[in-house]
Amino acid sequence: MFKKFVGFNLVEEMHKLRHNKIFNPLKLKKKTFGILFVLAVFLTLWFLPTESFGMDGLTLVQQRIIAIFAYATLMWVLELVPAWATSVSIMVFLLLFTSNSGVKWLCNPDVAGQLLSYKQVMASFADPVVMLFIGGFVLAIATTKTGLDVHLARVLLSPFGKKSENILLGFMLVTALFSMFISNTATTAMMLTFLTPVFKQLPEAGKGRIAMALSIPIAANLGGMGTPIGTPPNTIALKYLNDPEGLNLAIGFGQWMLFMVPLVIIMIILAWMILKKVFPFTQKTIELKIDGEMKKGAQTTIVIVTMIITILLWMTDTLTGVNTYTVALIPFAVFAMTGIITKYDLEEINWSVIWMVAGGFALGYAMNGSGLAALVIRAIPFGQFSPVLIVLLSGLICYVLSNLISHSATAALLMPILVVVCTAMGDKLAAIGGPTTVLIGVAIASSSAMILPISTPPNALAYATNLVQQKDMARMGIIVGVLSIVLGYVVLIAARALHIV
Numbered sequence: 001m002f003k004k005f006v007g008f009n010l011v012e013e014m015h016k017l018r019h020n021k022i023f024n025p026l027k028l029k030k031k032t033f034g035i036l037f038v039l040a041v042f043l044t045l046w047f048l049p050t051e052s053f054g055m056d057g058l059t060l061v062q063q064r065i066i067a068i069f070a071y072a073t074l075m076w077v078l079e080l081v082p083a084w085a086t087s088v089s090i091m092v093f094l095l096l097f098t099s100n101s102g103v104k105w106l107c108n109p110d111v112a113g114q115l116l117s118y119k120q121v122m123a124s125f126a127d128p129v130v131m132l133f134i135g136g137f138v139l140a141i142a143t144t145k146t147g148l149d150v151h152l153a154r155v156l157l158s159p160f161g162k163k164s165e166n167i168l169l170g171f172m173l174v175t176a177l178f179s180m181f182i183s184n185t186a187t188t189a190m191m192l193t194f195l196t197p198v199f200k201q202l203p204e205a206g207k208g209r210i211a212m213a214l215s216i217p218i219a220a221n222l223g224g225m226g227t228p229i230g231t232p233p234n235t236i237a238l239k240y241l242n243d244p245e246g247l248n249l250a251i252g253f254g255q256w257m258l259f260m261v262p263l264v265i266i267m268i269i270l271a272w273m274i275l276k277k278v279f280p281f282t283q284k285t286i287e288l289k290i291d292g293e294m295k296k297g298a299q300t301t302i303v304i305v306t307m308i309i310t311i312l313l314w315m316t317d318t319l320t321g322v323n324t325y326t327v328a329l330i331p332f333a334v335f336a337m338t339g340i341i342t343k344y345d346l347e348e349i350n351w352s353v354i355w356m357v358a359g360g361f362a363l364g365y366a367m368n369g370s371g372l373a374a375l376v377i378r379a380i381p382f383g384q385f386s387p388v389l390i391v392l393l394s395g396l397i398c399y400v401l402s403n404l405i406s407h408s409a410t411a412a413l414l415m416p417i418l419v420v421v422c423t424a425m426g427d428k429l430a431a432i433g434g435p436t437t438v439l440i441g442v443a444i445a446s447s448s449a450m451i452l453p454i455s456t457p458p459n460a461l462a463y464a465t466n467l468v469q470q471k472d473m474a475r476m477g478i479i480v481g482v483l484s485i486v487l488g489y490v491v492l493i494a495a496r497a498l499h500i501v
Contacts, residue, residue, distance in 0.1 A: 034080045042071045055379040059113025061098045062372040068093050072363060076409035077401065083409040084352040087359020094121050094366050116369050124362040128325035129239040130354055135328025136229040137349045139310065140182040142303045142335050145345070149178070151294035153194060164208060164281040167288055169272045171195065172215045176223030176268050180230045180261075181311070183350065184220040188458035191216045192465060194290050199467065201286055211279035213467040214476055217450060217458035218271050222484060225447045226264040227314075228256050228324060232357055233411035233446040237439045238324075239361065240419050245368070247419065247435050251501055253314035253324040259495035263444075263488060271480050278476070299340050306334045353408060360412025364419070373420045382424035387432045390425070394418055394438055395445045395485055402449030403477075407456065414442055433496035437489065444488035451477035 045067035050058045053066070068090060075086040094116060096102050100109075101118035109115050143149045153174055160170030171191060178187040195212055202208045224231035228238045238256070241249045294300060313320060313327040335341035367373045394414065401410040422435040429435060449455050451474045453463035459477075462468050495501050 031080050034078050038071060038074045038078070038080065041074060042067050045070050055375050058375060059370070060111065061107075061113045061115060062370050062375065064097050064112075065094075065366045065370055065372050068098075068366070069363060072359070073413055076413055077405055079405055082352065083406045084355040084359070086409075087356045087362075087412070090359040091121060091124065091362045094362055098366060098370065114371060116366055120365055120369060121362050124365060125354070125358040127239065127358065127361050128323075129235050129361070130358060131325050132229055132235055132328045133232070133354055133357065134349060135310075135330075135332055136181065137183070138332045138335060138341055139307060140186060141345050141348050142331065142340050143182065143307070144186070145295075145340065146300040146303050147292060147294040148300060148303055148307075149182070149190060150290065150292035153178075153190070154290045157288060157290070162285045162287065164202075164284055164286050165276050167198070167286050168211060168215055168276060168281075169269075171212070172219040172268050172272055175216050175219035176226070176264055179220045179223030180226040180264075184224050184231065185457040185461070187223075188216050188220045188461045191220075192461060197289055198286055199465075202281075202283055206282035207279035208281035208283060209467050210469075210472055211275045211281065213462050213465055214279070214472065215272070215275055217456065217462040217473075218275075218476065218480055219268060220458040221447050221450045221456055222264055222267045222271065222480070225444055225484075225488075226257060226261045228253055229328075231443070231447055232353055232408040233443040234440075236357060236360065236408070236411040236415050237443040240364070240415050241436060241439055247422065249436065249501070251436070252317040253327075254316055254318060255501055257315060259491055259500050263491045266487065267480070267484050270483060271476075274479055275476070279472075299338065302334065302338050303340060306331050356406070356408045357412060360408075360415070363412070364416035367416050367420070373416075373423075376420055377424040380424070382421050383426065383428065385421070385425060385428075387425065387429050390421060390429075391432055391438060391441060391489065395441050395489070398442045398445040399449050399481065399485060402446045403451045403455045407446040407449065411442065411446055415439060418442065433493040436496060436501050437492045440492055441485075441489055444492075445485050448481040448484035448488070449477075450481055 046064060048063070050060065050063055053063065071093070072086060072090050075081065075089075076083055095118055097106055098112075099107065099116040099118040099121055102115070106112065107115055143152075156174045156177070157167070157170045160166045171194075175187055175191045178191075192213070195216070198212060199209055202212070225234065228234050234256075238251060241247050241251050310327060310331050313322060313330070314324055317324055317327065332341070367376075398410055398414055401413075418438055419435075422429060422438055429438065432438075450459055453460050453470060453473060455477070459473060463470070463473065492501075
């Protein structure tokens with residue numbers, strides 16, 4: 001993605017390493033056994049008598065959705081194929097075997113039960129949240145094409161002077177800010193490239209290099225929490241929180257930033273203090289030089305003005321009445337009409353993330369549209385569960401899974417389940433801040449997962465520099481991750497108590 005941006009060579013290198021790892025003969029053998037296992041589970045759930053599930057009134061369509069959900073869970077967790085490929089297959093299975101456009105002899109409503117609308121399944125790809133993603137990607141592409149990102153980095157870093165510790169903080173704050181609006185992969189690659197001359201100035205024997213290299217993925221992961229478009233789990237959480245047919249909480253872009261940006265700032269400062277303590281600088285000053293120029297002309301002016309207007313509209317959506325999703329399409333329209341974004345630039349959009357998210361939404365629709373969610377609520381006494389236990393379990397499960405598999409896949413898997421739990425628990429969740437604490441808490445736990453090089457693309461990019469050892473990444477990942485989750489839940493509960501959400 002973003003072949004034009006500074007540092008794309010790092011992303012290419014990361015993808016080559018991942019490709020070689022995935023397609024090594026031993027891995028392929030394990031994948032074959034994994035696929036056979038998933039197939040066995042899928043077919044068992046598909047063909048079991050409906051009475052075996054212990055839910056009165058379970059239809060064949062609902063049983064098939066359970067089988068498809070189990071298939072999706074295992075495929076995402078085991079990563080037997082790319083996460084987006086699993087999402088595409090989910091949509092195909094739902095269309096063929098559970099919809100009113102499915103195979104005729106398998107989708108007779110008199111026998112199989114209430115069918116899904118094929119239009120609704122397909123509409124998952126055009127969900128308003130997907131438009132939000134596209135708007136974010138388009139903004140990122142435009143800033144990269146005009147060199148605005150490099151110029152902003154230079155301007156924002158200049159106040160931090162030459163002191164090594166201050167430059168470390170500057171890089172973390174700028175990385176976090178960029179990650180709120182631009183892909184954290186693109187941000188990390190760009191900022192690591194800017195650090196290349198800094199690495200050359202620092203002594204090889206010192207720990208300052210490690211601090212600098214680790215600061216970028218940590219800041220990128222934390223910064224993504226600041227806005228609904230900062231990372232896919234945020235946007236997925238917002239979708240389920242604002243769904244008119246679901247929780248319908250109408251949380252705006254500005255509202256999200258009101259309580260999440262302070263959390264990001266606090267976490268960045270804490271992470272900075274920990275980094276400079278654990279990996280102290282032996283060289284006290286650094287000469288910082290960032291190459292690259294912003295293009296001058298009408299197009300750059302249009303990008304700057306449009307970006308400012310878009311961010312202002314996002315932050316004031318509750319005042320203007322123009323929702324976050326509609327605002328996201330404004331820069332797309334402006335840049336398309338003015339020629340800033342061309343048809344070739346659309347190839348730079350991260351379509352794999354969009355497909356990944358759309359598959360998760362289709363799964364969520366299937367659970368609700370088929371009546372399965374309501375059936376599960378009646379069958380399982382969620383109302384008797386402890387709200388604290390729900391928060392702890394959801395956060396812990398998300399944190400563990402997100403360290404091992406795609407953050408987007410983890411969110412797509414957990415959010416529909418947690419919506420069912422939140423709906424069933426009703427007012428009991430008020431004690432811990434309501435559904436917002438549970439769902440946004442999962443998004444925070446996802447962004448806090450940064451223990452391994454495979455946990456996030458920013459981690460993988462930093463690890464690819466060969467300046468960071470896995471033990472150092474794990475050490476900082478655990479400390480910062482746990483702090484982030486704990487503080488995140490405190491902020492969410494406080495925000496609810498202060499009626500910010």
